[in-house]
Amino acid sequence: MKTVGPDAETTEIAAATPNARRAVRADIQGLRALAVVAVILNHVIGWPAGGFAGVDVFFVISGFLITGLIVRDLDANGRVSLRRFYGKRLRRILPAAVTVLVATSVAAWFLFNRPRAVATLWDAVYSFFFVSNWHFAAEGTDYFHATDAVSPLQHFWSLSVEEQFYLVWPWLLVILLFVTAKLVRTRARRLLIVGAVVAVVIAVSFAFALWETAANPTVAYFSTFSRAWELGAGALLAVAAPLFAKLPIAVRFVLGWLGLAGVVWSFFVVSSETPFPGPWAALPVAATALVVVAGIGGPQRYLFPLHNPVSVFLGDISYSLYLWHFPILVFLLMLMPQQTQTVTLIILGLTLAVSMVSYFLVEQPIHRSPWLQRVGSQESDAEARRDARRDAWQSWRDRFSAQFILSSLGLVVIVVAVVVTAQVTVRGGPSAAGPGGGAPAAAPADGAAAAPVNPEDQLQADLAAAASATEWPGNLSPSLDDAISHTSDRNPAKKCFDIGSTPDFGSCTWGDGNAPNHLYLVGDSTALAYAPAFKALAESSGGQWKITTIGLYGCRFTDVLMQNDGAGVMDACPQRKDDIAREIAANAPQLVVVSNAFALGKSADGRALSTTDIVASTGAEVAQYGAAGRVVYLAPPPLGASLGQCYSPVSSPQSCNVGVDQAWQDFLAATTAAASATGDHVVSSLPFSCANGVCPAFAGTLPTKYDTVHMTPEYSAHIAPALRWEFAAQGLM
Structure with missing residues (x-):
């Protein structure tokens, strides 16, 4: 939002002498x-x-x-x-x-x-x-x-x-x-x-x-x-x-x-x-x-x-x-x-x-006061100048006393009206107990084989409970204040997405270095937000997978350079994409996961790009990897409410609930169509982001995002089992 303001100068046009008569234009x-x-x-x-x-x-x-x-x-x-x-x-x-x-x-x-x-x-x-x-x-x-x-x-x-x-x-x-x-x-x-x-x-x-x-x-x-x-x-x-x-x-x-x-x-x-x-x-x-x-x-x-x-x-x-x-x-x-x-x-x-x-209470009276003005003749002695200043202040009080009283009464009326309005509109603050996290899965009967449990079921129950909550839970860890403050600071892969020269790929790789399977997660800051989940996948794979998470925040992995106002992003983006493309092509990993923002934008030369343009440009960039049929397009979570704005002591969780935006749906549909044509795969984020079309700010005891787009590192790691389930369902893991 652009904000502007007036100059704070008066419109006096007479000679600028202490006793000059003042005329206003x-x-x-x-x-x-x-x-x-x-x-x-x-x-x-x-x-x-x-x-x-x-x-x-x-x-x-x-x-x-x-x-x-x-x-x-x-x-x-x-x-x-x-x-x-x-x-x-x-x-x-x-x-x-x-x-x-x-x-x-x-x-x-x-x-x-x-x-x-x-x-x-x-x-x-x-x-x-x-x-x-x-x-x-x-x-x-x-x-x-x-x-x-x-x-x-x-x-x-x-x-x-x-x-x-x-x-x-x-x-x-x-x-x-x-x-x-x-x-x-x-x-x-x-x-x-x-x-x-x-x-x-x-x-x-x-x-x-x-x-x-x-x-x-x-x-x-x-x-x-x-x-x-x-x-x-x-x-x-x-x-x-x-x-x-x-x-x-x-x-x-x-x-x-x-x-x-x-x-x-x-x-x-x-x-x-x-x-x-x-x-x-x-x-x-x-x-x-x-x-x-x-x-x-x-x-x-x-x-x-x-x-x-x-x-x-x-x-x-x-x-x-x-x-x-x-x-x-x-x-x-x-x-x-x-x-x-x-x-x-x-x-x-x-x-x-x-x-x-x-x-009338502050601006005009102080502007017309003797404060910071020289009162009395410079040739007068100190006592005369003190008397002149005392007389000037007394004259000022006599002039503005009635105005002060009336303005103060007006201030009292306004304060009372605002307090009453606030009490009517406040919809409850943090509660000591949060909403239920969903019923636990029933234990199997003795001798009965345990059916595979879909971890997405628990996530959906947590998300549904959060979407219907009317009070903020008091047991969130990290707290929402903490999540907003730290953003991606606690993300273990943050340095792998920083601006500058391309990071060392080894320092951005998780899991057993001798694992038989290799996966790359690449993209902009949405890929960075997913990095804790893939780190957890690698470390829980029993030595079967090593996973490299690398990219650049603000840099869409498309073959067309897209505009971004982040300092240094557009300068670093082309080289970063080239380095990653060469590394993937040389290593021929079993899977390449690509995650970019689902948002419209402009090319570096100012040309507006449609959803179809961006999806096609992403495909052209990924084609350099030589991994056709082994690419997974991982959708980002739908655009949420601004947590820093919707969450406060005077709001309720309902203030942060949003639906699935149309742009996200358009991108998912276009990405799915493009992936089908190349034999690649798409994984939706809805199972761990939204329930019944509503996307809340928390699930269970975890904040889901720290802003409108990015998952908290803690929630990202929490959804690792759900991601493994999705990959397994498509025969990818």
Whole structure:
């Protein structure tokens, strides 16, 4: 899910002096309202598809306002007070942000499973230091975090980009203005030189955004370097403001409406499939620039969609709206996972209510407080300055005391409503006793021959009991928290599927090295998840089988290289497949088991691949092994619910139950047809993954998966007897 956010700057346009009269540009407030509404609707209901482009609107506004403040401060005072600048930024940004970070962290501790709660605490730390964009970029390119539940603080990435801009840009601008003041005498020429430098920064950053979007779109989306040109566009408008101040009102009228139409249009033209931020962010950036330019010469009262009391008010609270909407969305969908129209209205209503309370209780009062402001004349003695500061704080208390009381009452009402909602929707926590594991097989009568016991029967009984359970069992080992935390760390074959050079085949082989039969298990991370089962098969075979488990997570074993965002996966994939193909062809094993994800994807050149394409491409890759008739295609478990998201102290096992997805069924059918044509074999995963079409998160006392796709190592080893039964049924073992 893409998340975006508004800049945290005000829309003050008067001279940046301590006592300057402040005027607010209503059109910019309206733009901020439009952008934040688009962002919230995009996140809550998925419409408009390009609502996340609101971030670009905010970036342009932020660059324009910050640069304008610095230029005007220099013009008015002959110097720039960076102390006052950063003090104002801290009062404006930090209190509301810290409030959200603390509230979200506390709520996460009580509502999330333990690994997700801890991850949220770390997200809060990164967000507090305004480096969360790099943190989320790194997680987005980490294969083992690709299916993690979304963080309720992911939207802080855009604030991090802006704060990094605030940290660096004022210093660069002051240096530029100082140097140009020494070189040229007139203000116009100084601004011309500064504008030229800013234009170069914009061009370089935009070119970088184009390259990084094509090479690594996840990092490009979060990267400060690929977003700097958007902030720079706003800065250039501020530097060139004198040129636009004299535009005729008719021209400003056309530019304003054209820009507004462009901003709205961008929300519908852009989508998650659009290359972003390069080049498509240029559309909302350019459109926002037109609206900003149109208002430089005076108020745009004719632009009524932006210049009206409702839009201006929403613009005033847009920072709070943005900060609160995403945590509220994530937490409420955990409490009420079925997003009905009523739930959607609750999310939107609670977001508005909490944001208003936050604005009037925290954001506005602290922003207008004497905190971090110099009060009194610098020439006054210490006692006079203390008196002035005491008077300033008293005046502040007198101004906001009634507002504090009313806002606090509103907060109490909201807390009571949320607590009542939580009590109604919580469906039970962990129980001391789990569901039954199925009745044990009856002992044979004396002298009667024991019939072979199908181990799948017990698995089916365990899965059926789990699918009907309404409370989480308390005797799971490992616990679900532990399973989510460790993922594949405890998988004995993990190094055999790591990125890098091809591992030694001997170190990835289990069982008696002199065993007469040899089996290879190869594929992507689904094969890695099956590795503990095959290790158990080898070690329990009585010296009859040795089994080599090797592959590469994220690397589909197809002859067409498929796209994967995992760092280094696509670079290592071709060589790994070639090395494994040569090894298998040289050793001529009795069986080759291939297990790949049952999921659609794209080739390395961006071509969309159908189910038939991928299955055929898998067959072409396997043909290199020279093992026709001795190949087994082992299906992965059907796609499950995200365990990190569906499991929590306030959910029930029913939240994690899923059916067999259609894509899985299509892949199984296509794989079965292709295997029949070559005399190969297919083994379904349904006997040990689902019961009666329902796939639960645990079976008996074992968690089945640690995410949406991969089995836990413990459960994988547990299903080894069932796999042996399936192989024996087809005469393979």
